[in-house]
Every structure is written in C-alpha cells, then in structure tokens.
Amino acid sequence: MNATDFLVRKDQLAVTELRETPESPLEDGRVRLRVEKFALTSNNITYAAFGEAMNYWGFYPAERGWGRIPVWGFGSVVESLHPAVAVGEKFYGYYPMSSSVVLQPVRPSPEGFFDGAEHRAALHAVYNNYARCSADPFYTPQTEDVQALLRPLFITSWLIDDFLADNNFFGASDNGEGLMLLSSASSKTAYGTAFQLAQRQGIEVVGLTSAANLEFCRSLGCYRRVLSYEQLDQIAADAACVYIDFAGNAGLRKTIHTRFTNLKYSSSIGGTHVEQLGGARDLPGPRATLFFAPAQIKKRNAEWGADSLGQRLLKAWQGFVGTVCDPAAPWLVVEHHTGPDAVKAAYAAVLGGRGDPRVGHMLSLAANSSA
Numbered sequence: 001m002n003a004t005d006f007l008v009r010k011d012q013l014a015v016t017e018l019r020e021t022p023e024s025p026l027e028d029g030r031v032r033l034r035v036e037k038f039a040l041t042s043n044n045i046t047y048a049a050f051g052e053a054m055n056y057w058g059f060y061p062a063e064r065g066w067g068r069i070p071v072w073g074f075g076s077v078v079e080s081l082h083p084a085v086a087v088g089e090k091f092y093g094y095y096p097m098s099s100s101v102v103l104q105p106v107r108p109s110p111e112g113f114f115d116g117a118e119h120r121a122a123l124h125a126v127y128n129n130y131a132r133c134s135a136d137p138f139y140t141p142q143t144e145d146v147q148a149l150l151r152p153l154f155i156t157s158w159l160i161d162d163f164l165a166d167n168n169f170f171g172a173s174d175n176g177e178g179l180m181l182l183s184s185a186s187s188k189t190a191y192g193t194a195f196q197l198a199q200r201q202g203i204e205v206v207g208l209t210s211a212a213n214l215e216f217c218r219s220l221g222c223y224r225r226v227l228s229y230e231q232l233d234q235i236a237a238d239a240a241c242v243y244i245d246f247a248g249n250a251g252l253r254k255t256i257h258t259r260f261t262n263l264k265y266s267s268s269i270g271g272t273h274v275e276q277l278g279g280a281r282d283l284p285g286p287r288a289t290l291f292f293a294p295a296q297i298k299k300r301n302a303e304w305g306a307d308s309l310g311q312r313l314l315k316a317w318q319g320f321v322g323t324v325c326d327p328a329a330p331w332l333v334v335e336h337h338t339g340p341d342a343v344k345a346a347y348a349a350v351l352g353g354r355g356d357p358r359v360g361h362m363l364s365l366a367a368n369s370s371a
C-alpha cells in the first residue's frame with residue numbers, strides 16, 4: 001500500500017507537493033497508524049514559518065529543502081509490533097500531514113505512549129505524547145473535530161490567562177481596569193484567551209483585528225471592545241495596558257509600543273501575519289517577551305501537582321467547548337477536506353489567511369475518510 005505525504009518547500013511555504021511512496025515493512029517495536037483526520041490553522045503555518053528556528057521540521061523529517069508540517073489530530077492503529085498498543089486503538093496527538101505514520105512507542109501507560117524515535121528525543125515531550133482516546137478525559141467522540149482544532153490552542157490560551165493573572169497583570173490593573181490588548185483577535189488562540197480573561201475582574205479585554213473580522217470578533221461576546229488595527233487612536237495613549245500579540249506583525253508591534261506610554265508588558269505569542277513578521281529590537285517600552293507555555297506548565301505542576309493542573313484545564317476546556325459549540329450561536333463551523341486535492345486547496349486557503357474566521361478546517365489524506 002502507498003502512503004501519501006503533503007510536503008512544503010521550507011523556504012517558500014506556498015510551494016507544495018503531494019508524494020506517494022510505498023509503505024515500508026514495519027519493524028519490531030513499531031506501530032503504524034492511519035492518520036484519520038487533522039486540523040489546520042494558522043498555528044500550523046507558524047510551525048512552518050519558524051520551522052528552522054524552533055525545530056518544528058524535526059518531528060517528521062523529509063528530503064532536503066522540503067518539510068512536513070506537524071498537525072494535531074487523530075490516528076488509529078492499523079498494524080502493531082508493540083505489545084502495549086493494539087490494532088484498532090485510537091490516539092490523539094501530533095501527526096504529519098500524511099495518510100499514515102510509523103511511531104515507536106516508549107513509556108506505554110494506560111493513558112498512552114511517547115514516540116521514542118531517535119530524531120525526536122531532543123524535542124519537547126508535550127509533542128511526543130500520544131493520548132489513548134479510550135482513557136483520555138478530554139475525549140468524546142462527538143467533539144473530535146473541536147478537539148483537533150482547539151485543544152492545543154486552548155491549552156495555550158488558558159496558560160496565557162493564568163500567566164497574566166499569576167503576574168497580577170503586570171500592574172496594569174493597579175489603578176483601575178487595565179487593558180489587555182489582543183492582536184489577531186479573530187484567531188482561535190486569541191479568542192480562547194479572551195474567553196478566559198473575560199472571567200477575570202479588574203481588566204478590560206480589547207480585541208484588535210483586521211477590518212474584515214470586526215463583526216466576527218464582536219459576535220463572540222468575550223471582547224468588551226473590538227477595534228481594527230487602524231483604530232488604535234480610540235484608546236487613550238496613557239492607558240495602562242498589556243499587549244498580547246498573536247499577529248507577530250512588526251509594524252503593529254512598533255505602533256503599539258510607541259503609542260502606549262503606560263504599556264506594562266508585551267507578550268509575543270504567535271505570528272499569524274506571516275508576511276509582516278519581524279524582529280522586536282529597539283522598541284520603546286518593555287521588551288517584547290516570547291511566551292513559553294511549557295514554563296507556566298512546569299511552574300503550576302510544581303505548585304499544584306499534575307493532577308490538579310489537569311483537572312483545572314479539563315474544567316475550563318469543558319466550559320469553553322460548551323460555548324464554542326452552542327448550537328444557537330456557534331463560534332466555530334467545521335469544514336471537512338478529504339483527499340489530496342482538497343488538502344492542497346485547504347492549505348493554500350489557510351496560508352493565505354483571508355478566509356472566514358468562523359471556519360475550522362479538518363483535513364484527511366487517508367483513503368475512505370470522512371475527515
């Protein structure tokens with residue numbers, strides 16, 4: 001049988017190729033999973049944009065010049081030469097944009113396993129973990145798409161909110177309501193963050209977005225105010241504020257650091273504005289600081305213990321999913337793209353970034369899949 005891989009040129013992310021190769025015979029201790037379906041959002045484009053600098057290309061190596069973008073999704077075991085992993089079991093985790101993948105389970109437990117492939121040993125453990133759906137408290141069969149689309153993003157959102165509260169919003173709310181300014185407010189990670197922040201006292205959550213996405217952001221109901229990138233002058237220049245940057249837009253960052261004389265903290269989360277990314281040197285105000293989610297996980301694990309942290313995350317996730325999937329006003333509408341051509345087209349749309357922010361794209365390269 002053949003495997004299909006979706007490849008992108010590392011230096012030209014718009015150049016893609018679908019490659020079919022015969023599946024190699026399985027070695028002892030390995031398992032082959034059919035990649036049932038996976039989500040594709042700007043987060044995955046950011047993995048590619050920072051693929052060299054942050055080693056995202058290292059998870060699924062490809063031939064020189066080409067990369068395989070990692071994605072979050074579900075896979076089912078179709079072949080197993082590992083005693084702790086059975087054919088038919090389903091796992092949530094970090095997959096390649098491919099129809100199948102071979103993994104090398106290590107540290108198996110009732111909850112899942114880690115991929116022990118040598119080339120992944122130096123990469124962060126959170127990405128090497130595969131959660132057994134039958135034992136995963138986050139898993140429900142009806143919410144698979146929402147899990148693939150939002151779970152990894154929401155965990156970051158939750159940690160950003162927790163980090164800011166843990167640091168007393170860097171003093172922004174000491175003398176009245178501090179403003180939390182979120183760029184790319186229409187992104188899923190930003191609105192997950194706003195959802196959490198909106199439950200806090202003493203702050204005002206302000207969404208910044210492109211003109212086309214103003215109405216969508218307002219419809220979410222978690223931003224007290226939503227402004228376009230051109231409307232920053234509607235916020236007092238001396239307002240105490242924190243910048244939570246999902247766009248990574250160098251020009252916007254500079255404008256914000258220059259305009260807001262009482263900017264207390266500047267947190268760099270992502271880079272959705274792939275064409276306007278740039279360095280953050282020589283800016284007025286606080287240093288733009290990369291948000292490192294694993295550091296906050298480590299801190300809370302030490303303070304609360306892993307179980308307590310897991311329970312808090314699960315509770316918050318359930319509250320979020322309930323709101324996102326509210327049939328009366330869903331925040332997310334899932335679109336399925338099955339097969340090589342559909343995957344290619346969906347990738348081009350997400351890379352272009354001008355699609356409907358309400359849509360979440362679920363993709364599949366596996367034969368006979370309904371994504």
Ligand SMILES: NC(=O)c1ccc[n+]([C@@H]2O[C@H](COP(=O)([O-])OP(=O)(O)OC[C@H]3O[C@@H](n4cnc5c(N)ncnc54)[C@H](OP(=O)(O)O)[C@@H]3O)[C@@H](O)[C@H]2O)c1
Nearest residue numbers: 041042043046184185186187188189209210270271272353
């Ligand atoms: N540091 C971490 O641990 C971490 C974890 C998760 C996510 N993130 C980052 O958070 C960001 C958001 O990810 P997501 O998956 O939530 O995004 P998403 O939902 O796919 O975001 C879509 C939005 O991003 C903006 N956008 C996307 N592509 C664009 C383009 N080519 N040009 C201009 N604007 C574009 C638009 O927002 P606007 O019109 O509102 O600007 C668009 O509505 C990503 O950069 C991701 O890497 C970081």
